[in-house]
Each structure stands twice: as C-alpha cells, then as structure tokens.
Amino acid sequence: MRADARRNRDRIVEAARAVVAERGIDAPMELIARRAEVGVGTVYRRFPDRHALIAAMADQYIHEIADALTRAEESGDGAMAAVRSFVVWCGDQGRGALAAALADLPQELFEEMREFVTVRANMVERLEALVATAQERGEMRADVGADDLMALLNIFACHPTPRGEHYLRIMLDGIDNSSRHH
Amino acid sequence: MRADARRNRDRIVEAARAVVAERGIDAPMELIARRAEVGVGTVYRRFPDRHALIAAMADQYIHEIADALTRAEESGDGAMAAVRSFVVWCGDQGRGALAAALADLPQELFEEMREFVTVRANMVERLEALVATAQERGEMRADVGADDLMALLNIFACHPTPRGEHYLRIMLDGIDNSSRHH
Amino acid sequence: MRADARRNRDRIVEAARAVVAERGIDAPMELIARRAEVGVGTVYRRFPDRHALIAAMADQYIHEIADALTRAEESGDGAMAAVRSFVVWCGDQGRGALAAALADLPQELFEEMREFVTVRANMVERLEALVATAQERGEMRADVGADDLMALLNIFACHPTPRGEHYLRIMLDGIDNSSRHH
Amino acid sequence: MRADARRNRDRIVEAARAVVAERGIDAPMELIARRAEVGVGTVYRRFPDRHALIAAMADQYIHEIADALTRAEESGDGAMAAVRSFVVWCGDQGRGALAAALADLPQELFEEMREFVTVRANMVERLEALVATAQERGEMRADVGADDLMALLNIFACHPTPRGEHYLRIMLDGIDNSSRHH
DNA sequence: CATGAATGAGATTTCATTCAT
DNA sequence: AATGAATGAAATCTCATTCAT
Numbered sequence: 174m175r176a177d178a179r180r181n182r183d184r185i186v187e188a189a190r191a192v193v194a195e196r197g198i199d200a201p202m203e204l205i206a207r208r209a210e211v212g213v214g215t216v217y218r219r220f221p222d223r224h225a226l227i228a229a230m231a232d233q234y235i236h237e238i239a240d241a242l243t244r245a246e247e248s249g250d251g252a253m254a255a256v257r258s259f260v261v262w263c264g265d266q267g268r269g270a271l272a273a274a275l276a277d278l279p280q281e282l283f284e285e286m287r288e289f290v291t292v293r294a295n296m297v298e299r300l301e302a303l304v305a306t307a308q309e310r311g312e313m314r315a316d317v318g319a320d321d322l323m324a325l326l327n328i329f330a331c332h333p334t335p336r337g338e339h340y341l342r343i344m345l346d347g348i349d350n351s352s353r354h355h
Numbered sequence: 356m357r358a359d360a361r362r363n364r365d366r367i368v369e370a371a372r373a374v375v376a377e378r379g380i381d382a383p384m385e386l387i388a389r390r391a392e393v394g395v396g397t398v399y400r401r402f403p404d405r406h407a408l409i410a411a412m413a414d415q416y417i418h419e420i421a422d423a424l425t426r427a428e429e430s431g432d433g434a435m436a437a438v439r440s441f442v443v444w445c446g447d448q449g450r451g452a453l454a455a456a457l458a459d460l461p462q463e464l465f466e467e468m469r470e471f472v473t474v475r476a477n478m479v480e481r482l483e484a485l486v487a488t489a490q491e492r493g494e495m496r497a498d499v500g501a502d503d504l505m506a507l508l509n510i511f512a513c514h515p516t517p518r519g520e521h522y523l524r525i526m527l528d529g530i531d532n533s534s535r536h537h
Numbered sequence: 538m539r540a541d542a543r544r545n546r547d548r549i550v551e552a553a554r555a556v557v558a559e560r561g562i563d564a565p566m567e568l569i570a571r572r573a574e575v576g577v578g579t580v581y582r583r584f585p586d587r588h589a590l591i592a593a594m595a596d597q598y599i600h601e602i603a604d605a606l607t608r609a610e611e612s613g614d615g616a617m618a619a620v621r622s623f624v625v626w627c628g629d630q631g632r633g634a635l636a637a638a639l640a641d642l643p644q645e646l647f648e649e650m651r652e653f654v655t656v657r658a659n660m661v662e663r664l665e666a667l668v669a670t671a672q673e674r675g676e677m678r679a680d681v682g683a684d685d686l687m688a689l690l691n692i693f694a695c696h697p698t699p700r701g702e703h704y705l706r707i708m709l710d711g712i713d714n715s716s717r718h719h
Numbered sequence: 720m721r722a723d724a725r726r727n728r729d730r731i732v733e734a735a736r737a738v739v740a741e742r743g744i745d746a747p748m749e750l751i752a753r754r755a756e757v758g759v760g761t762v763y764r765r766f767p768d769r770h771a772l773i774a775a776m777a778d779q780y781i782h783e784i785a786d787a788l789t790r791a792e793e794s795g796d797g798a799m800a801a802v803r804s805f806v807v808w809c810g811d812q813g814r815g816a817l818a819a820a821l822a823d824l825p826q827e828l829f830e831e832m833r834e835f836v837t838v839r840a841n842m843v844e845r846l847e848a849l850v851a852t853a854q855e856r857g858e859m860r861a862d863v864g865a866d867d868l869m870a871l872l873n874i875f876a877c878h879p880t881p882r883g884e885h886y887l888r889i890m891l892d893g894i895d896n897s898s899r900h901h
Numbered sequence: 902c903a904t905g906a907a908t909g910a911g912a913t914t915t916c917a918t919t920c921a922t
Numbered sequence: 923a924a925t926g927a928a929t930g931a932a933a934t935c936t937c938a939t940t941c942a943t
Binding site: 175176177199201202203213214217221222223 | 911913914916921
Binding site for chain 2: 197199276277314316317321324325327328329331332334336339340342343344345346347348
C-alpha cells in the first residue's frame with residue numbers, strides 16, 4: 174500500500190493548493206480532505222497538523238520557482254535576460270493565494286521547514302550570482318539585491334491583477350539600466 | 356446622549372483599526388469591543404455586522420489618502436513631483452493590515468459603501484489630472500494610468516517591508532522618464 | 538443579568554458533579570452543558586477549559602470536607618471521637634467519582650488551584666491538631682499523621698463499596714489504641 | 720508459525736501492561752501496537768477489541784496474585800502470618816494502573832472472562848480457608864471475610880502511594896487480634 | 902441605550918476499528 | 923498472517939451574533 178499512500182499524499186497536497194487558492198490559508202481541513210476524496214483522518218495521518226500541510230505546499234512551491242530559475246539560467250541569453258525571463262515567469266503563474274498564504278505564515282514556522290529554507294537559500298544564491306554579473310556589466314542598477322528581487326516578486330505574486338504583468342515590466346524597467354521606455 | 360453615541364462610534368472604529376492591525380481582519384469582535392472599552396452589544400448596535408465596521412474603517416482610510424493627495428497637489432512642485440510625494444506618503448504609513456483587509460473584501464460589498472466609493476472616485480479623478488499633466492510634459496511614461504498607480508500603491512500597502520520605500524522608488528524610477536539611476 | 542449568570546454558574550458546577558459521578562472525569566463537556574440545560578458556549582464562558590471546571594468542583598468538594606471537620610471539632614466529644622466522626626462522615630458521602638477524578642488530576646494543575654490548596658492546607662492543619670491531642674492522650678497510635686488520614690480517606694473515597702463503612706471502621710480500629718474488637 | 724503467533728500474543732499483552740501503566744486504560748491501541756513492535760492490525764487479529772486485550776491482562780494479573788497466595792501458604796508460618804505476607808506482597812507491586820483499569824471494567828465483561836473468574840474463585844477459596852483458620856485460632860477478627868480482604872487489597876492496589884505499605888499494615892493491625900501497636 | 906450572557910454552528914484534532922495489499 | 927492506510931465519529935474549543943436585563 175506504499176503506492177496508494179504516496180498517491181494519496183500527492184492528491185492531498187494538490188487539493189490543498191486548490192482549496193487554499195479559492196478559500197485562503199484558513200480553509201477548513203475537511204474541505205481539503207473532501208477535495209482530495211479522502212477522509213479527514215487521512216489528511217491528519219500524513220500531516221500531523223495544518224502547518225505540516227502548509228509546509229508541504231511550500232516545498233512544492235519553492236521547487237517550482239527554483240526550477241524556473243534553472244530554466245532561466247540555462248536559456249543562455251545573458252544575466253539580465255535571465256533575470257527578466259525569471260521575473261516574467263514568476264509573474265505569470267496563478268500562485269497568488271499560495272504566495273499570500275505563505276507570506277503571512279508566522280515567522281517561527283519557517284524554522285521547522287528545513288526543505289523549504291534550504292531550497293530557497295540555494296535559489297537566492299544563484300539569483301545573487303546573476304544579479305552580480307548583470308551589475309558588473311552595468312546592465313542592472315547597483316542598489317538592488319537578489320533578496321530585493323525575491324521580495325518584489327513575492328509582493329506581486331501575492332496580488333494577482335489583470336495588469337500584473339505590466340507592473341512587473343515597470344519594475345524591471347526601474348531596475349534595468351539598458352531599458353528606456355517606448 | 357448623541358455626543359456619547361458619537362464618541363462611542365469613533366472609539367469603536369479606532370479600536371477596530373488597532374486590533375485589525377495586530378490580529379488581522381478576522382480578529383474577534385469581542386476583542387475590538389474590549390479595546391474600545393465597550394460591550395459587544397454596543398459594537399453591533401452601531402455596525403449591524405462585521406462588514407459595516409470594515410466599511411467604516413475604509414471610509415476613514417480613503418479620507419486619509421485623499422487628504423494626502425490634496426497636500427501633494429498643493430506642494431506646488433509640479434505634477435510628477437506631486438505624484439512622487441503622494442506615492443511615498445502612501446508607502447510610508449503603517450496601514451498594511453487594513454489595506455490588505457480591504458483588498459480581500461468581497462467586491463459586492465463596495466456597492467453599499469457609498470461614501471468610500473465617492474471619495475475614491477473623486478481622488479482618482481484628481482490623480483488622473485496629475486498624471487495627464489505629467490505625461491503631457493513627457494515626465495511620465497505614457498502607458499501608466501491613475502488606476503495603475505492606485506493598484507500599485509495598494510499592492511505595496513498590503514505588504515509592509517523594511518525596504519518598502521526603496522521598492523516604491525524603484526517602481527517610480529520605472530515610471531518616471533526624467534529619472535536615470537545613480 | 539448578574540443573578541442569572543451566577544445561577545448558571547452554579548448549575549454548571551452541579552451538573553458537572555453529577556455527570557462526572559456517572560461518566561468519570563473525561564465526560565464530554567457537551568453532556569455537562571446539556572445536563573445544566575445550557576449551551577456548551579456558556580460552559581466555556583464560565584470555565585475557559587476543562588481544568589477550570591474541575592477546579593471549581595474541587596473547591597466545592599474541599600469546602601464540604603472542611604465543613605465536616607468543623608462540625609466534628611465542635612461536637613465536643615474529645616479529639617479521638619472527633620476524628621472518628623469526621624472519618625465516618627467522609628466515608629458516608631457519595632463522592633467517589635469526584636474524589637477519584639481529583640486523584641488522577643496531573644499534579645501540576647493543583648498549582649493553579651489556589652482556593653483548593655489553601656482550604657485544604659488549613660483543614661489539614663486543624664486535623665493535625667486533633668491528631669496531636671489524641672496521640673498525647675495515648676488514644677491514637679503515634680505513627681499516623683493527618684496527612685496519612687487524608688490519604689486513607691481519599692483512597693476509600695475513590696472506591697465506594699457496599700462494605701466501605703466497615704472498612705473505614707477497620708482502619709479506625711487499626712489506629713485507635715482504645716478500641717478492642719467486639 | 721504457531722510459535723511466532725504465540726510470541727506476538729505475549730509481546731502484545733506485555734506491551735499493553737507497560738503502556739497502560741504509563742498512560743492509563745485509555746491508551747491508544749496504536750501505542751500498544753508500536754510498543755509491541757507490531758502493526759495495529761495484528762493486535763486486532765489477536766484481540767477482537769480493547770476489552771479482549773484487557774481481559775488478557777487481567778488473566779495474567781490474577782495468575783500472579785494466585786501465585787503469590789500459593790507462596791504465602793507454603794511459607795509455613797501459620798495462617799495469620801500467611802495472610803500478612805500475602806497482603807504485603809499485593810501492596811508491594813507496581814500494578815496500580817492495571818488494578819484500577821480492571822476495577823472500572825463494566826461488570827458484564829467478567830462474564831466472558833472464564834479464565835479470570837475461575838482462577839479468582841479458586842484463589843478466594845484458598846484465602847477463605849486461611850481466614851477461617853486464623854479466626855478459629857482467634858488471631859483474626861471475626862467480621863472480616865476473604866472477600867473483604869480482596870476488596871481492601873484491590874482498593875489499595877488502585878492507589879499506589881509512597882506510604883502504601885504503611886497503610887496496609889494499619890489495616891492489618893485493625894484485623895489482627897494478636898497485634899498491639901508499638 | 903449599553904451591557905455582557907447565552908447560544909450553537911463550525912473548525913481542529915484524535916483514535917478505535919476496518920480492510921486493501 | 924501481518925501490516926499500516928483509511929475512515930469517520932466524537933470531543934474540544936472558538937466566535938459571530940442575538941437578546942434578556
């Protein structure tokens with residue numbers, strides 16, 4: 174029953190993302206269970222409490238972002254271009270609710286989220302490298318760090334808007350020394 | 356006893372802002388009542404339900420913003436400068452929780468919030484004028500409207516950050532044609 | 538509504554005693570509420586959690602015992618007789634379940650039960666005096682203290698038995714130097 | 720595989736005793752299973768429900784007591800001495816939780832516990848003989864039967880106390896005609 | 902009018918028990 | 923036979939809202 178259990182675990186995380194997207198981070202566990210077509214008990218077997226479930230979603234989330242950064246790095250169009258394409262990818266996805274949910278997670282919870290913290294740190298490091306390169310080449314303004322980029326991306330992720338993509342471009346234009354408006 | 360009642364009403368709204376700032380929009384009504392040194396019953400006499408109370412906070416909030424715009428207009432340093440100073444003021448204040456609360460208020464509620472909607476509309480109109488002027492003078496990029504500014508301000512208001520002011524300036528630099536980075 | 542509230546509080550404690558007597562210390566709060574003809578919410582308004590309710594029962598209980606001791610003291614038949622009549626009274630009452638419940642209360646809870654602890658201490662002190670007098674007069678064996686009496690009474694209280702009174706008498710005969718069996 | 724199964728059965732009963740001692744009669748079945756290093760399913764295969772498991776523990780328990788009585792009988796120091804040594808042995812052991820658990824087992828369950836009932840009956844009979852002899856010799860007060868002794872022992876077993884042995888001795892002194900206090 | 906007591910629906914979490922593998 | 927995953931009923935506790943005083 175290992176396989177079954179694994180499948181259920183994934184279904185639960187998936188369901189949780191969907192429900193959190195619709196109802197926010199406080200959505201009843203029962204709803205998540207029902208969405209995953211599973212009893213509440215099963216949810217609690219896999220995730221001892223709500224936080225554990227959130228942590229699992231966060232892990233998935235950060236992995237997706239890290240993967241996006243990898244793809245941007247590998248596109249081979251130069252540092253600033255990689256930053257641009259990463260930023261655009263981030264703005265593109267429908268992750269608003271989850272981002273927002275994570276954003277107002279009590280700080281202390283992150284201390285138990287090893288996986289998340291590690292992956293995130295690694296990703297910021299790689300972004301740091303891109304930023305440094307872009308700045309050395311004079312393509313990016315100097316008073317912005319990878320942390321700032323992440324913070325900005327997060328802020329925008331938390332507030333999905335019809336014109337969101339436009340705003341991200343404004344942000345990039347505020348950062349990118351080589352861009353001049355149309 | 357009219358005066359007493361008025362005083363109570365104000366105390367309640369004040370208390371609600373404080374409590375919402377600390378505990379989020381879902382803070383227990385009882386807490387708000389206690390902060391206002393009033394029974395829950397009194398809160399419910401003034402505000403038939405939670406939404407009514409939020410609406411009242413929103414009114415106060417929008418008035419403060421409108422006043423800030425007025426001050427910016429009157430500073431007499433030109434359209435773009437006025438926009439800048441208004442934007443910075445907005446980013447400066449500790450209104451995160453309230454902004455966020457208003458942001459995820461169900462859309463239909465605004466229909467009953469006459470005062471709020473009116474004041475907001477008037478303010479957007481005035482901001483529109485500033486934007487038009489700045490754009491005519493070539494000081495502001497053309498693909499940004501007063502609505503966008505409001506949306507951006509709101510987004511940042513919802514996410515107070517140590518470096519928030521910095522981020523706003525980045526956004527302004529993305530908008531302001533006359534700025535070139537240091 | 539002060540009077541109503543007070544009445545309710547008392548009904549709840551009364552109901553709790555009855556329900557605990559029937560179903561043990563883990564009886565559902567809902568049952569207690571129903572027995573008191575009150576909503577669960579009301580129970581939780583008066584007693585923030587289960588422990589607070591138990592503490593209230595314990596207070597009542599210890600007061601009843603303390604009163605019994607007072608009556609025994611005032612009977613004026615001498616120290617050993619007072620001890621005897623107190624012990625018999627204790628064995629007589631139908632407090633088994635409550636005694637048992639209190640007996641397996643985690644030790645740390647007593648630290649918050651000021652009233653209970655104080656009353657109990659005062660009572661043990663008075664019993665100590667009786668014991669000392671009886672022992673000075675050679676009426677009671679010397680290696681038994683008030684603490685021991687309380688412990689013994691408690692043990693018997695926790696196990697109501699048809700022949701309970703008989704057992705208490707055996708115990709007294711084990712303690713009372715002046716008694717010789719029939 | 721019969722041997723394996725038997726071994727498992729024993730491990731489960733052993734684990735159950737340990738867990739019940741620590742966590743009381745309501746300890747989760749899963750905990751017992753884990754302690755026995757066995758799946759819950761296995762526990763339920765051996766013992767259809769919680770009561771069956773308790774009954775098994777009771778069997779063990781009563782056998783131990785019966786054995787103690789046998790040893791006391793065989794000590795050859797006379798009836799009253801045998802009673803004394805049996806009583807003291809019973810009071811000595813750390814079986815509180817189990818005794819208490821059995822004490823509040825619904826009466827009807829005993830009807831299905833053939834083994835337990837039989838062993839117990841046999842033991843009471845033997846104790847009866849000792850008591851009769853002691854009473855004939857005038858060593859024990861006449862209004863106490865083997866049933867009373869068992870009840871008393873049970874009561875004390877249910878309430879382990881630092882001074883428990885002392886209390887048992889007091890009881891014995893209340894029973895033993897030949898004893899006069901120090 | 903103000904108060905705060907009462908209500909009860911709803912959310913979280915735990916476990917006994919069943920059953921697929 | 924053994925395992926441990928799944929289930930769902932039950933228990934605890936919290937709060938929005940109503941209403942007696």
